[in-house]
Amino acid sequence: MTLSVHIQRLATRQHTLVQHLRLSVESGQILTLMGPSGCGKSTVLAAIAGTLDREALHFEGTVALDGHDLTHLPTAQRGIxxxxxxxxxxxxxxxxxxxxxxxxxxxxxxxxxxxxxxxx
Structure with a gap:
């Protein structure tokens, strides 16, 4: 099982929080997101899980599990x-x-x- 994430841009109305991020995680593999407080780690995880506040944040990119695009699925249907x-x-x-x-x-x-x- 492979989780593939491509974030072209993740932003508020005023600021770009994350851009040009690609990651891929295989089943059993551990990936660590590290950085200072407020740099966007939790926001990236929210984008992957589908729990972003779509009113406050704009997401351009894809989240796929074994090649199946999850980007537009509701949080409960993503299995993450x-x-x-x-x-x-x-x-x-x-x-x-x-x-x-x-x-x-x-x-x-x-x-x-x-x-x-x-x-x-």
Whole structure:
């Protein structure tokens, strides 16, 4: 499985944040985005995952998984998730409930089985 990203331009109305970025990541490979605070690392990840605020940011480029263009797919259909250094768990929910929230939509029996496997 290969994730290929080409960002021609990623910008606000006033500023270009990222331009001319190409990266490719194979299954099992680790890629690190490094840079100072505010340089656009999280914005690049949001572009890849499809969670960009399209009202505030303009994206020119492509995100593809095994050659299939994901650029115009909704976030939930891309099959890409993000894990940040700060925990983003819902404090009012149990571990199982947090896991269930993260499982893709599907029959309840399949979601419950996925949560049970993760808890083992």
């Amino acid at each position: 998730g993000l894990l940040f250094q700060d925990d983003l768990l819902f404090a009012h929910m149990t571990v199982a409930e947090n896991l269930r929230f993260a499982v893709p939509a599907g029959p309840a029996r399949e979601r419950d089985a996925a949560v049970e496997r993760a808890l083992q």
